[in-house]
Amino acid sequence: MIEPDFLPQSEINLPAAYSNQTPEKYLESLIEFFEKYRHLIDIHVVDFLTYHQWELLDVEWREVLLPSKLNKDSSEGSDLLALIQIASENTSNCYWPASLQEYIQTSKDIALPRTFPFGC
Secondary structure (H helix, E strand, C coil): CCCCCCCCCCCCCCCHHHCCCCHHHHHHHHHHHHHHCHHHHCCCHHHHHHCCHHHHCCHHHHHHHCCCCCCCCCCCCHHHHHHHHHHHHCCCCCCCCHHHHHHHHHHHHHCCCCCCCCCC
16 A cells, blocks of 8 residues: 555646546556566566566467467568567557457556656
8 A cells, every 4th residue: 555645646647547546546556567467577588588488478478479480370570560569559459369458558558658747
């Protein structure tokens, strides 16, 4: 539980999906998100390649995100494009598992806005 008045109430520009919540409630949601996906957050790219950490991903996620050799439904280069779109645009494919789509959508929704409320 976050103590009241731990965070300022008016200086924080919360994401639209959380704008009706207090900063403390938003922080609790953020902590819950990080705890749920800690296994993904703690992955290092080098370890991902050298220690087979892709095995930490849900099997359904791997089936749609791994290269075309394993994903016969994807076209040449579409795997890389899909990963770039996840990272840069927070978009997902409607054919992906619901859990992956939820992760991407929640990541997008919970991210603090990249704009400043005072026009800076």
